[in-house]
Amino acid sequence: MLSLALRTSRTALNAYRSRGIHAPASLNAVTETDLAHFASILAPSSVISSLAPVNSPTDELDPFNQDWMGRFKGNANTVLKPKTVQEVSQIVKWCNERRIGIVPQGGNTGLVGGSVPIGNELVLSLANMNKVRSFDPVAGILVADAGCILQALTDYVAPLDHVMPLDLGAKGSCQIGGNVATNAGGLRLLRYGSLHGSVLGLEVVLPDGTILDQLTTLRKDNTGYDLKQLFIGAEGTLGIITAVSILTPPAPQATSNVILALPHFDNVLPLFQTVKRDLSEILSAFEFLDRTAYDLAVKHGQGKALDESEVEGAQCFVLVETSGGRREHDEEKLNDLLEKLLEADEPLINTGVVSQNPSQFESIWGLREGVTEAISKEGKAYKYDISVPVATFKDCVDATRDHLESKGLMRPDAVKYVVGYGHCGDGNLHLNVCAAAYTQEIADALEPFIYELVQKHRGSVSAEHGIGAMKTHALHYSKDAVSIGLMKQIKGIFDPNGIMNPGKVLE
Amino acid sequence: MRPTSARFLNILVPVKRAVDYAVKIRVNSQQTGVDLNVKHSMNPFDEIAVEEAVRIRERIKDEVKSIRAVTIGPSKSLDTLRTALAMGADSAIHVEVPESAPAPEPLGVAKTIRALVEKNKEIDLIILGKQAIDDDAGQTGQMLAGLLGWSQATFASKVDVDTKNNVVTVLREIDGGSEEIKCKLPLVITTDLRLNEPRYASLPNIMKAKKKPVEKLKPEDLGVDLTPMLETIKVAEPPKRVGGGKVESVEELVGKLKDAGFTAV
Numbered sequence: 001m002l003s004l005a006l007r008t009s010r011t012a013l014n015a016y017r018s019r020g021i022h023a024p025a026s027l028n029a030v031t032e033t034d035l036a037h038f039a040s041i042l043a044p045s046s047v048i049s050s051l052a053p054v055n056s057p058t059d060e061l062d063p064f065n066q067d068w069m070g071r072f073k074g075n076a077n078t079v080l081k082p083k084t085v086q087e088v089s090q091i092v093k094w095c096n097e098r099r100i101g102i103v104p105q106g107g108n109t110g111l112v113g114g115s116v117p118i119g120n121e122l123v124l125s126l127a128n129m130n131k132v133r134s135f136d137p138v139a140g141i142l143v144a145d146a147g148c149i150l151q152a153l154t155d156y157v158a159p160l161d162h163v164m165p166l167d168l169g170a171k172g173s174c175q176i177g178g179n180v181a182t183n184a185g186g187l188r189l190l191r192y193g194s195l196h197g198s199v200l201g202l203e204v205v206l207p208d209g210t211i212l213d214q215l216t217t218l219r220k221d222n223t224g225y226d227l228k229q230l231f232i233g234a235e236g237t238l239g240i241i242t243a244v245s246i247l248t249p250p251a252p253q254a255t256s257n258v259i260l261a262l263p264h265f266d267n268v269l270p271l272f273q274t275v276k277r278d279l280s281e282i283l284s285a286f287e288f289l290d291r292t293a294y295d296l297a298v299k300h301g302q303g304k305a306l307d308e309s310e311v312e313g314a315q316c317f318v319l320v321e322t323s324g325g326r327r328e329h330d331e332e333k334l335n336d337l338l339e340k341l342l343e344a345d346e347p348l349i350n351t352g353v354v355s356q357n358p359s360q361f362e363s364i365w366g367l368r369e370g371v372t373e374a375i376s377k378e379g380k381a382y383k384y385d386i387s388v389p390v391a392t393f394k395d396c397v398d399a400t401r402d403h404l405e406s407k408g409l410m411r412p413d414a415v416k417y418v419v420g421y422g423h424c425g426d427g428n429l430h431l432n433v434c435a436a437a438y439t440q441e442i443a444d445a446l447e448p449f450i451y452e453l454v455q456k457h458r459g460s461v462s463a464e465h466g467i468g469a470m471k472t473h474a475l476h477y478s479k480d481a482v483s484i485g486l487m488k489q490i491k492g493i494f495d496p497n498g499i500m501n502p503g504k505v506l507e
Numbered sequence: 508m509r510p511t512s513a514r515f516l517n518i519l520v521p522v523k524r525a526v527d528y529a530v531k532i533r534v535n536s537q538q539t540g541v542d543l544n545v546k547h548s549m550n551p552f553d554e555i556a557v558e559e560a561v562r563i564r565e566r567i568k569d570e571v572k573s574i575r576a577v578t579i580g581p582s583k584s585l586d587t588l589r590t591a592l593a594m595g596a597d598s599a600i601h602v603e604v605p606e607s608a609p610a611p612e613p614l615g616v617a618k619t620i621r622a623l624v625e626k627n628k629e630i631d632l633i634i635l636g637k638q639a640i641d642d643d644a645g646q647t648g649q650m651l652a653g654l655l656g657w658s659q660a661t662f663a664s665k666v667d668v669d670t671k672n673n674v675v676t677v678l679r680e681i682d683g684g685s686e687e688i689k690c691k692l693p694l695v696i697t698t699d700l701r702l703n704e705p706r707y708a709s710l711p712n713i714m715k716a717k718k719k720p721v722e723k724l725k726p727e728d729l730g731v732d733l734t735p736m737l738e739t740i741k742v743a744e745p746p747k748r749v750g751g752g753k754v755e756s757v758e759e760l761v762g763k764l765k766d767a768g769f770t771a772v
């Protein structure tokens with residue numbers, strides 16, 4: 001049965017249905033019998049279901065069925081929120097025997113439609129598994145339940161003088177398990193590397209209910225295949241992560257940031273080189289946003305704007321963050337760099353501002369981190385999270401805009417803005433197309449156009465957000481047939497019945 | 508007596524280097540104070556004061572002749588002055604006290620500022636924070652106005668300067684609303700949060716700030732004695748909050764309430 005909310009988003013849904021994305025017909029929906037079984041193993045507060053006898057109202061299920069962008073909408077009749085790994089294992093075992101599809105869900109902030117059902121799969125939310133299991137302050141190793149919210153973990157380790165190795169705009173809602181499942185990159189990757197390096201161990205419930213305990217806290221462990229790596233970035237298609245052991249770096253003693261206004265995009269690369277060389281070990285982020293992204297962030301109140309006179313004539317902005325061990329040393333380095341930049345014969349920057357205190361530090365970050373949210377407030381976002389050479393960032397944005405222009409789609413009732421921003425330091429561009437509504441016409445204009453553009457630059461169609469339900473058809477632009485074949489074999493070994501996050505990553 | 512004819516304003520902005528508001532403060536093990544080995548920045552209310560001085564100049568242009576920042580503190584307080592200069596102050600005065608000296612108290616600070624005003628007779632408007640977030644004393648502005656015999660407008664949320672008539676109209680935050688008062692110059696204003704939102708320091712201004720003059724003085728040069736008059740007996744953390752728990756059902760909740768000694772009326 002279609003709920004009213006589902007019906008209103010049908011156009012969007014149909015756009016995806018038409019590509020043939022749907023849960024395999026071999027899978028079953030949750031029935032009242034299944035529900036009775038779940039109710040016998042879980043606390044009442046762990047079960048939400050529209051089925052009798054629970055009869056939860058639809059608005060309790062909606063938040064679990066609807067993705068963050070408002071673009072994908074599932075039709076789960078049951079959401080389970082187990083509290084222990086044993087409960088997870090029992091649920092999964094049952095679903096495997098009964099061929100019920102499962103969508104593991106963290107904070108539901110994923111941007112590729114991976115965290116909501118395609119059809120009526122069961123949603124297994126990790127929200128109730130939210131305890132820190134241990135922290136070793138000497139080694140900096142944190143072991144936590146998968147459902148711990150990233151911000152909560154950041155706050156947990158902060159007084160113990162450590163930081164989480166990752167940070168992203170969704171930190172207030174996303175969970176560490178979701179971060180690992182998507183191999184989230186984020187704002188600190190430049191400094192601390194990817195989760196493939198900082199995750200030391202995982203506890204995973206496999207699709208048959210078996211608990212795989214690889215929750216080690218060893219920095220070094222060369223004993224055969226490193227199985228945990230398979231789950232990092234698998235987007236919940238190989239199993240459910242229930243706990244994570246992760247290496248947290250010591251907290252920097254001093255941090256600072258600046259936002260620089262550049263007259264020309266061409267200056268970004270030379271600026272990156274100069275900044276890398278001059279700041280060396282204290283450089284912790286180098287983020288890029290084009291003028292449109294900046295203007296949208298300001299328009300939607302995502303951080304205090306720079307003075308009019310400072311943004312005049314700026315084509316794009318760069319945010320530089322430093323973190324280091326000694327304030328005086330770091331400030332001196334940063335000041336020398338800024339002075340050099342400003343006093344150069346042909347300056348790479350127009351001007352910029354330096355944060356003077358933590359509230360300004362947050363405010364400057366807000367301008368960059370708030371872009372995602374600002375775009376979603378402005379309209380419906382088509383998000384392309386691509387890896388391409390930094391030198392081509394602007395070309396990619398311009399080419400997309402020109403292409404839409406040539407199709408007559410750049411108009412207020414179709415595409416409002418084409419925006420570029422991202423993690424310049426990692427060669428990761430977020431190319432966003434902000435439209436008045438999701439339509440087939442825009443989707444057709446964008447794809448495969450953008451994927452071909454990425455392929456031309458030998459880039460990746462998904463730098464950090466993953467494949468989810470949104471990009472399964474585009475996987476082949478970045479992975480060859482041999483690789484995709486192997487991925488399918490691996491999926492078959494772990495999940496022969498195809499119950500784990502069906503329709504995601506692999507078609 | 509001071510002249511009452513229309514004049515050019517000379518503004519003095521006292522600023523304090525304080526433990527940053529975002530830092531989670533910890534009481535030291537001797538219970539004599541808090542751990543000071545943490546990030547410091549300009550007291551947020553003082554930042555608002557500097558911003559207001561700069562905005563007054565932006566509004567009435569050349570009628571503001573000078574904006575001077577002053578701080579009383581150890582050598583590191585120079586950073587705070589540089590921030591004020593980067594935000595738009597023209598010059599600064601650093602009344603330096605030794606690193607090991609106890610933090611000056613409000614009365615000592617007020618007397619120091621009075622001495623500065625007596626030395627620089629042209630100053631006719633002093634804007635300072637309503638309190639510093641480290642000791643939360645909230646006294647300096649009032650004491651200063653009293654010592655100088657000037658008008659005072661505390662907890663300002665809006666300031667309007669009329670140099671023709673030598674009056675300043677100030678909107679004050681008071682319990683349950685606001686109050687508008689008209690004050691004659693010379694005047695002491697203390698700032699409240701809503702007065703303005705301080706600007707970022709721009710790169711060119713930070714560079715310029717490095718070249719702006721900072722006059723260094725010692726308390727003795729001004730004939731003031733900053734020896735504390737108050738004695739701190741003990742500093743302790745507030746009692747820790749005990750976390751709540753979750754219950755599965757109404758029955759369990761009622762049971763817990765009963766256990767805790769609550770009964771139905």
Ligand SMILES: Cc1cc2nc3c(=O)[nH]c(=O)nc-3n(C[C@H](O)[C@H](O)[C@H](O)COP(=O)(O)OP(=O)(O)OC[C@H]3O[C@@H](n4cnc5c(N)ncnc54)[C@H](O)[C@@H]3O)c2cc1C
Nearest residue numbers: 106107108109110114169175177178181184185186236241
């Ligand atoms: C404002 C905003 C900013 C963002 N910024 C970034 C960024 O800078 N970098 C970046 O990489 N991403 C970013 N993202 C997207 C990012 O992928 C997610 O925010 C985050 O990593 C997902 O965590 P989550 O807990 O919300 O997972 P969900 O959205 O709930 O799930 C994401 C995927 O992981 C699976 N999954 C979740 N939990 C588990 C688990 N315990 N076991 C197995 N599978 C699981 C789901 O099935 C789904 O496929 C951003 C998102 C938003 C909304």
